Amino acid sequence: MDIHSEENMISYRAEPQPWSSPGFICSKFKDFATREINNGLRSWQKTGDDIQHFPDTADGLGALAKWLAPYRNKNILYLRGSGSLGYNMGYWDQLFAAFPHCVTVNSDPCNATGGKAHRLDFGCVSNPCVTHLAEAETIILYGKNAAVTSPHLYSYLKKLKKSGSEIILIDPVRTATVSLADYFIQIQPACDGLLxxxxxxxxxxxxxxxxxxxxxxxxxxxxxFALLLDRLRHKKVAHIQGMGLQRQENGMNAMRWINRLVHFTAGEERLYYGHKSKRRWQPHPVRFSKELSLDEITVRLAAGEFDLFVNIAVNPVVTYADSNLWIRALNRTPTLVVDTNMTTTATYADFFLKVGGMFAQADFQGSYFFPHHYSRPALTDELSDMQAAHALAKKLNIPLIRTPEENLRAPAPAPRKYQTQSLDLHWPQEMKDFRLLTASHLDYLNSQIMNGQEEGLQVIHINPLDAEQKEIASGDHLRVEGDCGAFSAQALITDEVRAGTLMCWKNLPMLDGFCNSAVPGRLTDGETGLAYYAAEVRIFKINGG
Structure with a gap:
């Protein structure tokens, strides 16, 4: 898209692409812009029961520098979210890596498991050009809800379908993408590798x-099964792996079995997963004192092992596993939050630094799925993350290395080469109660909701067979209880989920608690990402709604 800013007014214009003409603007993006731009928030600091709001960014940065000074040689846990996925968010990494006892995490919860699967099998994480999809007679989507999570891909798939491509969707949830599919296979969760x-x-x-x-x-x-065999034997097939596959307890193994299937059926030039938004550039020169695994950080934070928690654009109370443990950890540990919005996590901060977000930052990045990479100017005059990091570094006498974009280009990854001789099969864990899944919703991105946007979405999807057995009616208030906590939601009886499976919309505040209150902080079989979809839960009827 092409974006212009004039007199504090932002305008958008869709840019046509070979796979999307005339192009369009994603509705999520418009809501995101409304939420981000000039939202009126200011930086603030808590002192006891008092909150001091700073009139401008200079005052906020000056106060933050003084507040951070006593922590210079203390034990610090540093966590940064993807933000806009742009390269320049990494200046925060440079700044806090200069603190001698600052540790960070060794992976991210979103795509680390799938990335590891591809590196083990192919030696790299790289998508072929998206136009290779046009060569396929059949396109198989494995847990890829493109209608909601990848609207530009969905637009291209619609175009390909009109041109004669056949689309098969394999998913444990009857998602919005079913309307595009010629065939829908409602597989059991965590069983793609078995298939x-x-x-x-x-x-x-x-x-x-x-x-x-x-x-x-x-x-x-x-x-x-016969349908899939026929297409693999007689058709040119493309394969698209969704992010949800890797969030199962056996997610890496499942993705590796799909990779193996693709290799032995000559489909490697039409296999798609995702690739990093900063894959074309050398990483920032950063070395933290130590890196921890995702399942360690909350436990150690709650145990009081850190003197300070630095949180850059993350909302872990809502988006990470074990929300209740996160709340206990934040209540125990002094916390800095740098963000554009007042997230749930930010309400626990001792110091909140307001930045302008992606629209305030000149940056460059690539697409997760498409071959695009591009630079963008700043569109607003609010304080950007990069400006804040540099200004704070100057006040703390910490040098940051700034390199022109043209000098950062990384070499292109080597072509895929399948290198796995044999592969064990990991079966899904057996569950006596329900498996809890969460799913993205078309109206919001991750946990970035507008005030009140959760209303009407605080529901738990339950299969009619399970509802009948439990004597549950739509609208009943249910308590969903896992090993680490619980939340409550209204029952929604639907065949969108299979018997034995529950589903709710991801990263929402529920009637009580959060979806991830019931999800323990367990690693996947890749020992990297979080196994969000491996939570076993029980349900109890609270009342009749």
Whole structure:
């Protein structure tokens, strides 16, 4: 898209692309802009029960420099979110890595597991050009809800379907993307690897795996299995892996079995997952004193091991696992939050630095899915993250290294080369109660909701068979209880989920608590990302609504 700013007014114009003509502006982006630009927030500092708001950014930065000075040689935990996915957010990393006892995390909860799967199998994480999809007669989506999470890809898929491409969606949830699919296979959660293994066995590339048991566990009908076999044998097939695959307890293994299926059916030039937004540039020159795994940070923060928690554009109370443990950790630890909005996590801050967000920052980045990479100017005159990091570094006498974009280009990744000789199969964990899934919603991005936007969405989707057995009616108030906490929501009876599975919209404040209150901070089999979709929960009816 093309964006212009004039007299504090922002205008947008869609840019046509080969896969999207005339182009369009994503509705989520418009809401995001409304939420971000000139929202009236100011920086503030808590002192006891008092909150001091600073009249301008200079006062806020000066006060923050004084506030941080006593922590210079203390134990600090540093966590940064993706922000705008732009390169220049990394100046915060440079700044806090200069604190001698500052530690950070060794991965992120979003795509680290899938990335590890691709590096193990292919030696790199890289998508082929998106136009290779046009070569495919059949396109298989594995847990990819493109209608909600990738609207520009969805637009391209609609175009390809009109040109004759067949689309098969494999997903445990009947998502909005079903309307685009020619065939929908409602697989059991955490069973995509089992299905890929069964296909490889039937095709003769694997031996000694029990196909009937694999299909029964995966909940895949014989006619759907036959459909997939036919397309893999006789059609040119493209494969798109959704981010949700890796959030299962066996997520890395599942993605690796799909990679294996793609390799043995000659589809590597049409296999898509995602690639980093900063893949074309060398990383910032940063070395923290130590890196911790995702399942450690909240436990150690809550145990009082850190003197300060620095949070740059993250909302972990809502978006990370075990919300209740995060709240206990923040109540115990002095916390700095740098953000554009007053998130749930920011309400626990001792110092809040207001920055202008992506619209205030000149930056450069690439697309997660498409081949695009581009630079953008600042569109507003608010304080940007990069400006804040540099100004604060100057006040603290910390040098930051700033390198022109043209001198940062990283070498292109080597072509994919499948290198896995053999692969064990990881079956999903058995659950006596319900498996909890969360799903993205079209109206908001991650946890970035407008005030009141959660109203009407604080529901838990439950299959009619489970509802009948539990004597639950739509509208009943339910308590959803996991091993680490609980939340409450209204029941919504629907066949969008299979029996034994519950689903709610991700990262929302529920009627009480958050979805992730019931999700423990457990790692996936890749020992990197969080296994959000491996939470076993119980449900109890509170009242009849």
């Amino acid at each position: 890929a293994c069964a296909l490889l066995t039937e095709l003769g590339h694997e031996r000694d795996y029990p196909i009937p048991q694999l299909l029964e566990t995966a909940g895949v009908a014989h006619e759907d």
